[in-house]
Amino acid sequence: MKDAKLVAKSQSNQNTIVHLSDQVAIGGQKIVMIGGPCTVESLTQMETVARHLQFAPVQALRGGVYKPRTSPYAFQGMGIEGLEILATVSRRYNMPVVTEVMAIAQIEEIAAYADMLQIGSRNMQNFDLLKAVGQANKPVLLKRGLAATIEEFVMAAEYIVSHGNPNVVLCERGIRSFDSYTRNVLDLGAVVALKQITHLPVIVDPSHAAGKRELIADLSRGAIACGADGLIIECHPHPEQSVSDARQALTLDDMVRLAESVKPVAEAIGRQVYESARSQLAIA
Template sequence: MNDAKLVTKTHLDHTSEIAITPTISVGGNELFIVGGPCSIESMAQMETIAQALRQAPVQALRGGIYKPRTSPYAFQGIGDVGLDILAAIQQRHGLPIITEVMAIHQIDKLAAHADVLQVGSRNMQNFDLLKALGSVDKPILLKRGLAATVNEFVMAAEYIASHGNTNIILCERGIRSFDSYTRNVLDLGAVVALKQLTHLPVLVDPSHATGKRELVAPLARAAIAAGADGLMIECHPQPEKSISDARQTIDLDAMQSLINSLKPLAQAVGRSIGEVVPAAHSPMPSISM
């Protein structure tokens, strides 16, 4: 790990707190909770989710408009029309937006609408994309590859940092294993290791790690107990009707219950849950789908 000169800790107490907005950050005392659907489907869907999650409260909304799928025949995301939805929801509810970038040519248009650009598991070692994101003035959420070692994960972050952008958030989302009971295996040992090795904030995505909604809340709590700086949770008004990742998606009431259950746990580990983000109170725009 000696080559990771920019993202490794220089001393025991070396940690980075990354600003998402002037009032919201990740890596500090407050846990950074991200919620939302795997894929943005419509303005009505995102309006319902944003209204509920702002009160939960979460600190950011997730939602993909370009989706990397194993099958070329699966839903690939709603595409560019989703940019207007991202902008409208952000303006109306005041919540930061996290969305996935899959290719270099998508960077500029996504950076104009999103607060954080996510690199998905499949692109963790897309080195040309990582280099390009090094010149972007936005935080980057880097997900661990589905079979990546901790060292490979750290070095992927180093690619971004070495090209100028040190605002990197790591996300453990499970790694592939021989066991098919869960979608992946959540590696909480890696969370502890990353907190010891790097100064970067570390999130955990128990939705992708488990693939089963009934396992999400217990592993979310375990992640906070292990020292994670926050969570990324897939939720939807009607999970069974979600276009993608329905089986691992929880409903909005379950999301609220999960956040409530985190409050005493956060206090026990010296953290806290953020306050409700004030709404912008702008009228809901009409966007033709």
């Protein structure tokens, strides 16, 4: 990958650390946990999620407000109202928020509310969008395309960094395969490779990889064991009522149990899990 001039690792100990807030950073010694629903549905929903997760080792919230859906008739997200909900909950519970940007025209609006801009799998090679978020003053979570090679993934990150934004986090979320039992195939080999190839943080999304909630906890622990810097996981107060991705959403109690179960795995490889968001606020 000789063209990856900016994101390629030149020394074995070279690692970029991306800050989501004064208390939370991705890429350091501590594992970061991001949890929340696929889609922001209401203030009540997001308040419930944040209240439940604030005492668990979960440091940031996820929630989509602009949703790329396979069907044009499916719920597309709450837009600006959803952004206002995310900002309200973020301030109230001291938890940074991550949400997806789908178009250049959305960047300025989303950046005013969110702490991290997500580029979804479908837009990994939307090069104009990558260039534009490269000029935004916000960290970027870049998800691997559903059929992207590792080289294509790395070069997508290069687009962002080459346009001025060094704060990129890579996210392995599974790649499409012939096997329909899981939604995608989680490529943990890519996590190991990316940690060797680049200096950027790498996190894993086991929710979109598995597509089945009962597989997510074990995949999460496996991701941490092989070197991932964090996890982004879908959870919902009432998963069966979720307007999207209901089958892969964890209950909030299961999310807390998963987060706790990662601790001994992190310790076994010489790392730690962040304390809860509420604990971080007390420390600060």
